[in-house]
Amino acid sequence: MKRRSWLAALLMTTAGAFSLPALAMEEAPDALVKRISADVLATIKSDAAIQAGDVNRIVALVDSKIMPNVNFTRMTSSVVGRYWRQATPEQQKQLQEEFKTLLVRTYSGALGEVKDQTLSFRPMRSKPEDTEVVVRSEVRGKGEPIQLDYRMEKTANGWKIYDLNVLGVWLVETYRTQFAQEIGSKGIDGLIASLAQRNKSSATAKTS
Numbered sequence: 001m002k003r004r005s006w007l008a009a010l011l012m013t014t015a016g017a018f019s020l021p022a023l024a025m026e027e028a029p030d031a032l033v034k035r036i037s038a039d040v041l042a043t044i045k046s047d048a049a050i051q052a053g054d055v056n057r058i059v060a061l062v063d064s065k066i067m068p069n070v071n072f073t074r075m076t077s078s079v080v081g082r083y084w085r086q087a088t089p090e091q092q093k094q095l096q097e098e099f100k101t102l103l104v105r106t107y108s109g110a111l112g113e114v115k116d117q118t119l120s121f122r123p124m125r126s127k128p129e130d131t132e133v134v135v136r137s138e139v140r141g142k143g144e145p146i147q148l149d150y151r152m153e154k155t156a157n158g159w160k161i162y163d164l165n166v167l168g169v170w171l172v173e174t175y176r177t178q179f180a181q182e183i184g185s186k187g188i189d190g191l192i193a194s195l196a197q198r199n200k201s202s203a204t205a206k207t208s
Contacts, residue, residue, distance in 0.1 A: 029152045029159040030124045030135045055105060055203070062104055071153060071160040072096060078163070079175045083183050091188050098195035105202040117141040
C-alpha cells in the first residue's frame with residue numbers, strides 16, 4: 001500500500017508548478033517542490049473525483065500538470081535500458097504511452113488516500129553548479145512516515161523529475177528488471193503488447 005503512494009506524492013509535489021514558470025525556473029529544486037506541494041494538496045483534497053479514483057480526471061491532471069515537470073523520455077528510456085537504442089521512434093513512442101498509462105492506472109487508487117498527509121523535507125546536499133540532485137522528503141500521516149526522494153535534473157526549461165524513490169526502492173530500477181525480462185523473452189514489440197494488455201485488463205477491472 002505504501003509503495004502505491006508514490007504517484008499521489010508526485011501529484012502533491014509537481015502539479016501546478018507551471019502556474020509561475022519564470023519563478024519556477026529560478027528556484028532551487030527543493031524550494032520548487034516545497035512551494036507547489038501546498039497548492040496541490042489543496043487541489044486533491046477538494047476534488048472528490050480524484051479521491052474516488054476517477055481515471056479520466058487523473059489522466060487529465062497528469063497530462064496537464066505532471067508531465068511538463070517530468071523528463072518522461074529519460075524515465076522511460078532508463079526503464080527500458082540498453083534496449084531503448086534498439087527501438088524505432090514509433091516503438092519508443094508506444095513504450096512511453098503504455099508506460100505512462102501503466103503508472104497512472106496502477107497508482108490511481110493512491111490518490112484516494114491523500115487526506116491529512118504532509119511533507120517534511122531534509123536539507124539539500126548539493127552545490128550551486130550541480131545539474132542533477134536528489135531532493136529527499138517524507139510523507140507523514142497516519143502510520144510510519146513514507147520515504148520519498150526525487151532525482152531531478154536541471155534543463156533549459158527548469159528542473160525536471162526523472163526518477164522516484166519510495167521506501168528505499170527506485171522506480172526506474174524496479175521496472176527495468178521487469179521490462180528486461182519481458183524484452184529478453186518477447187522482444188520490444190512483445191513488451192509493448194504486454195503493457196497494452198495489462199493496461200486493458202486494469203481498465204476493465206476498474207469499470208467492472
